[in-house]
Amino acid sequence: MSACVEVRGLGKAYGGRTAVAALDLDVPAGSIFGLLGPNGAGKTTTISMIAGVVTPDRGHATVAGHRVGADRGAQRVLGLCPQELALYDELSPRQNLTFFARLYGLRGQALADAIAWALDVAGLRDRADDPVRTFSGGMKRRLNLAAAILHKPTLVILDEPTVGVDPQSRRHLFDAIRALAAAGMTVLYTSHYLEEVAELCDRVAIMDHGAIVASGTVAELIARHGKPPLLELELAGDEATLLAARALAARHGPLDGAGAVVRLPQPPSLGPLIADLESAGARVVRITAQPTTLESVFLALTGHALRDE
Ligand SMILES: Nc1ncnc2c1ncn2[C@@H]1O[C@H](COP(=O)(O)OP(=O)(O)OP(=O)(O)O)[C@@H](O)[C@H]1O
Ligand SMILES: [Mg+2]
Incomplete structure (x- = not known):
């Protein structure tokens, strides 16, 4: 299987402290790939460099063949669902999504279709016109995901999407992620919940102190490193x-x-x-x-x- 994301020697330090150290990573196209690690392991820094929102000190990443940072090519084919919610509380999901869809350059029927599709994927169609401030944490997380997929990206990156999420919303999120993968998208998913990664992800990389300490399928990791x-x-x-x-x-x-x-x-x-x-x-x-x-x-x-x- 070809790689959707290729990371080579990627590194980043903040004020002399290494956040990510010379990281190599291959995310197979079409997979749900879990980046697993404790707080401060460097997950967000890694995916931020892949998404082109943080500039690496060294190394590089490519997404679907586009070198990140060279031009806007990589950014056009990826959708980032950030750890912090990026939503307007006073607006409805439809209004929020309209705002983001315009940023992606969508207009007219294409914009309306994209919003209807993203609302469906996120399971929010019947709440599309209620103000976001009335939503549970889980519903906000689902809307955050909808905002990241409006342009039907090749790669969807989700940064700890289930933190503070009720079980029902978590189920919706997992269904949505599986639906995206079934539609051919590659999903890069960070979490510090082992059970989630074991349930959802085809492949896993375990990260600690800015480095990847092991990667493979869950079964491979257990066979190789488990007692x-x-x-x-x-x-x-x-x-x-x-x-x-x-x-x-x-x-x-x-x-x-x-x-x-x-x-x-x-x-x-x-x-x-x-x-x-x-x-x-x-x-x-x-x-x-x-x-x-x-x-x-x-x-x-x-x-x-x-x-x-
Ligand atoms: N903008 C920044 N300025 C200074 N230090 C930073 C910055 N971003 C991250 N760091 C540091 O880099 C290290 C890795 O942080 P990062 O946010 O990538 O980890 P993480 O695995 O996403 O953690 P979490 O599970 O808490 O989200 C941490 O020590 C963090 O304090
Ligand atoms: Mg993080």
């Missing part, structure tokens, strides 16, 4: 049996748990483990597995949790 799932087995048997069974289980991995509960990283195959436990005379009455998540990948790669909760 194996933790298994918990509950055994039945008398004390001596359990002791013997635990000793045998310890051959299959670092053992945890106590008494009848055995915890260990999932071995490549369960058969030999269970056979060993049974040969000691124990019965396996329950097996549960704690799946590996992107969270543990992040922890393994950066040494710290994504959120401080």
Whole structure:
């Protein structure tokens, strides 16, 4: 698959502090690509340079073959949905979108069609003429997205679009993003929510301290960097049996748990483990597995949790 966004050696410092350091990134055309990282990782700075609103100190980006900053080519084919809402509260969605559509150079029927389409994508058609100040945070986020797609861009960049959004609006936003991708657009999506990125994105790049520490599909990242799932087995048997069974289980991995509960990283195959436990005379009455998540990948790669909760 060809790349819609190519970033090479992109860097930016603010007052001597590195915000983004020599970043390389390829966003495949037609994908939903997640840029995942904690507060201050450099996500907004990165996408701002891709969108041409922040000038890099070094390196460059291209969008659909247009070199960012060379002329307006890249800006014409991308839509940026910024982290901060950029809306007029006293105006309705239709009035807001008319304002932005004119900035994109749309007029007449093309303008009316673009607004109707964007309102539909954002699921705001029945609130199109109410003042934006009466909207929930989630509805404002959806309108923010509508404003970014009026010119049917090749690339849509969304910067943390679900912060402060209720579950229903989040669902609408996800549906809208999937619809845009299904229509052939490339989506670059920043977030510090692992679950969102895992659910929505085809590919993910994990960013920390201005650098990308890993990228790939969620499954690839888990396979490459995640620890194996933790298994918990509950055994039945008398004390001596359990002791013997635990000793045998310890051959299959670092053992945890106590008494009848055995915890260990999932071995490549369960058969030999269970056979060993049974040969000691124990019965396996329950097996549960704690799946590996992107969270543990992040922890393994950066040494710290994504959120401080
Ligand atoms: N205009 C600016 N002036 C000075 N420092 C900045 C500016 N913009 C960003 N920074 C700094 O650069 C670093 C990266 O910031 P950036 O906003 O790109 O991170 P982020 O990943 O988007 O974070 P968040 O999740 O909080 O939005 C931070 O240390 C930030 O304080
Ligand atoms: Mg940001």
